[in-house]
Amino acid sequence: MGYSDAGCYGGEIATPNLDQLAAGGLRFTQFYNTARCWPTRSALVTGYYPQQIRRDGMPGAPRNFGGRGKRPEWAKTIADYLKPAGYRTYHSGKWHIDGEPTKNGFDLSNPTTRGPGFFETTKKKSRDPSYYETIETADFAIECLKEHASEYADKPFFAYVAFRAPHFPLHALPEDIARYRDRYTQGWNVLRKERHERQQELGLDVAELSALEPQVGPPYAFPDQIKQLGSGEVNRPVPWNDLTAEQKEFQAMKMSIHAAMIDRMDREIGRILDQLRSMNAMEETFICFLSDNGASAEIMVRGDGHDPTAAMGSAETYLCLGPGFSSAANTPFRRHKTWVHEGGISTPFIVHWPGGIKAKNEFRSSVAHVIDIAPTILDLAGVKAEVTQGISMSGKSLKQALLKDGAVVHDVLWFYHEGNRALRQGDWKIVYADDVNAGKRGVEKEDIYKVKWSLYDLSTDRAEQQDLSEAELERVKAMVSRWDQLRTKFLSEATQN
Template identity: 30%
Template sequence: MPLNEYQVGAAFSGVIGRTTDESTPAWPRPGRPAPGSPNVLIVVLDDTGFGQLGCYGSPIATPNLDSLAENGLRYNNMHTTALCSPSRSAIVTGRNHHSNGMACITELASGYPGYNGVIPFENGFLSEMLLGHGYNTYMVGKWHLTPSHHETAAGPYDRWPLARGFERFYGFLGGDTSQWYPDLVHDNHQVDPPATPDEGYHLSEDLVDRSIQFIADSKQVDPDRPFYLHLCFGAMHAPHHVATEWADRYAGQFDDGWDAYREKVFAAQKELGIVPQEAELSRHDPDVPEWESLPEPARRLFSRFMEVFAGFLSHTDHHLGRLLDFLRDRGDLDNTIVMVVSDNGASAEGGPTGTTNEAQFFNNAQESLEDSLARIDEIGGPTTFNHYPWGWTWAGNTPFRRWKRETYRGGASDPFIVSWPQGINAKGEVRTQYAHIIDMVPTVLDVLGIEPPASIRGVAQSPLQGVSFAKTFDDAAAASDHRTQYFEMLGSRAIYHDGWRAVCPWPGPSFTEAGVGFGQPISADRLSELDATAWELYHVDEDFAENDDVAAEHRDKLIALIGTWYSEAGRYGVLPIDGSGLERMLADKPQAAAPRDAYTYIPNTQSVPFFAGPRVLNRPHSITATVEIPEGGAEGVLLSQGSAAGGYSFFMKDGALHYVHNYVGRSRPRVSSPEPVPAGAHELRFEFEPTGQPDFPNGRGTPGRMQLYVDGTLVAESEAAVTTPFMINPGALTCGANPGSPVTPEYTSPFRFTGTLTSVTVDVSGDLIDDSESEMRMAMARQ
């Protein structure tokens, strides 16, 4: 007999008498999916360019992605915001990135509504929408949608995945992480990886294992309940980490260079119908050297960087294939809507020569070619945080110009695959309709027959800003309903309307032509100059790769498009325009805790992200540990921050006290006590006192004096000629251990402290010990 049910929020539909024998029960109706509701699988790749997947003309093997394309559709006119967090927010909400407060990555948030990194609750997530219709909802992989200062054990947790409609989460909260030693979170707490690199661990495999587990856990209980899995690989973002055997599959395949790669990929794209036959390849980028102009050692190094990237992509495809095989074997794949997209174009964060350590890019401290060559056999392994040179970035975005962070099509046009065998009749076809990632949520809701909710958890919802492109699934000739779309990223702007695209690059069409690099602020006077002289105009319906600037011939159209850009900017909260990078990175932001000069940490607690920890760089500071050393001695980390890519560690080994500062993997100034610390209770202290000025333009942080104290007595000192200037990335701070890759090769992680560690206090007040007698004694001992 069916149960008497009533809609949640409606009046009770049963009868309540004095006792149960004169009453009739009724139950709140649970959210149930419509019979036959398809599963939804959205796969977000990171930093993957238009010309890097096999089914988009690349020589890199991606057979599983190719298979999805063969059984579905490829779009050649899908657009992103050109950067990570902004795109990811648009994908899950169906609203523009400034409307989400995500003008930039969360780490570069600033105090304006479109820029503060706080996605408003009136912009509901797809997970929240589907949860009310009986879907299980899973988030696996990269998140990067929580304000960076909220990624702590103190929360607040209201913008973590579980608070935004995902029932289960396994992945990492920040923008990147090591594939070998990731910073993992399970639901709302940190966890260690289940294995080590020596045991064969890799994050991509782990993420797919967890995806399969989440689905299987539910399906064994309710096999008819559909799921929504939002799977965001750390790949292809740096570090490009993969086992040597995967990279070696591509040995020698890129020796002819990025110019040749572009020509081959462009020809393949025409053959595949991905680009129009009349399309022209974009110009040679002025920031990229001709391959043949490079010396042989540079070509050898740069080829290896690309071999590792290619192996990483094929490895990612392989593990995605395991998930697809799991769904296929269960009979679920045919009724799963699969959408695959990248968050932006290929990334240029490796700089002109690439790097074995991306932390050098963020600290303006690029290593020399000779130093990179010395580590060529390590590239892709656990000791590196590598990224290829931006010549491969440019090639990866074939046929377009420029790259991630910029609003030419190379930054904002990406591969997009849709597969749904049970719901899409067309197979292996290309779609050319204009689309933007804000259209993904409306499209999913459209095909599921679900109306956007008027409210979620009592919060009235804003209108979706994207439009459905579901009608293009089986109608290649359908007109696009997305007629106008603005772009803004770090001061670069663009506007699309009905086949025309106006672009205002910042700081210019290339760094070479602008004479300055990325991250330059824009003054009001300069903005007026840009609006008067710097906008370019392309008829992209006829000029696929933005080659022919027709601004002079169509001045009236350009002026109208600039006006439209400002109209859209006002509508979606784009102002004020901000081209700065470093200034936004270093600017003070509200913290979960009130500002203070002393930070006390306790062992066996969760690590603290860089942006929520004490700012010790370029300033006097001290680290004081309260310990009990047992008879026979103790060893291990007292406090560490960072990884092999850079950071510092305060630790004991061989009975002695040590401090090592890892300057972006290039040098490791240190100080060590000459004698073992005796058994008993002690106060162990490190102090840093600046002795000069930083040289930020050349990537050199403040030099200083490093001192060690035991119970207030100076026992050792040395000089650090250079320190990290801007940020430690990865930058987790941990008390009592060094999880992940070790800051210094002197020990093996996690190197937990074996004595009794009560607490460690970091003091940034500048209050240092003044012990002139001990300093004189130390000076005399060095004579």
């Protein structure tokens, strides 16, 4: 999900429930994830950078780091802490973290996935026509809350509801697609301008609109699979008017499905909120919402394959948003999921807690990160995180940032994913994109000073359009050194049992 997809962040997609949460609470404008799904989820539930706990790679790291890495025993989840403190703990939806939820602090869990797509896998002889994963995710979350209200009303609860939408494949219910069928025929150039204007009207501090990068395609090359998708597919964000009529129709329909998936997710969030209201729990429930990475430029065919004769968005198809409309979803920022430019790591972050936050419909400009969610929840719950083998959570409690705008949470934020690197220090950010080796192991430690790092002043250039590295060479050197110091620290911590 991109930074600008929700209505309260400038999108045209109907997200009334998210918008209502924002109107009754806070919207962070400089909140970050890790650029990829599984590292973000491990950081979210533990409060550590994923590299600290072997859940993503980095230069010099052993090969057992990454998506299949196993956390050290000291890297507990939020649920591991809250359960012994008297909380009932529930998980519904995507997991994508090592281990099983019920062996990592959760009383109840339903991963909900029944196949590679959002409908039951088409390889089954009898497919349940009523199953749609986003609805199932909400159904189980609501079941947990109903059981809680009837059997554990005297206990507090923690619910981790992890919708997979709008991840590829683009699968949506026909009635949801119908609401957006002709919405995107003007293309991504127009949509980006519309969203940027709306962001400015909303008061989001987003600066200028980044330029499209027609040379930047999907982070991984699947030319044979792209051919399966037919001549309507486009793997570069070229100007909309350069496309053929067939390509325009195909691309616009994909964006319609993406929008439909988000629309449905918001509707299901609404059902969960209704359940909280029926329990008289809205006032004292701390709710936060975010995306695990920016919108995706990936194009591939997985799972049960793609039938080009089937209705787009149905179980028999396998479609991905691609770099054109991904650029619009990430308005106004550059690039996409897997990159650590602002488009890959910037997320909407909505916080709603009427009983604890007096502010309503306010923005928060504090620079913060998904690693801060676990320590924030533990702080608000009065639960102390452990310091094991001298290793503390990298995340910080956002309590002061929730109460007042401008609170400084971090001195620096560190980023790495598949060769892409960044460091944010105050308003300054260095970034390096490993486009040549995308998807491969990045250059090793001794080479990080030789590659071309870019430098941006995000106080005036969140869109990362003006590279100041040549004029600020000493600043770049100091920030690169700091990036490497943290890499060394994380590697040392991650190799402890």
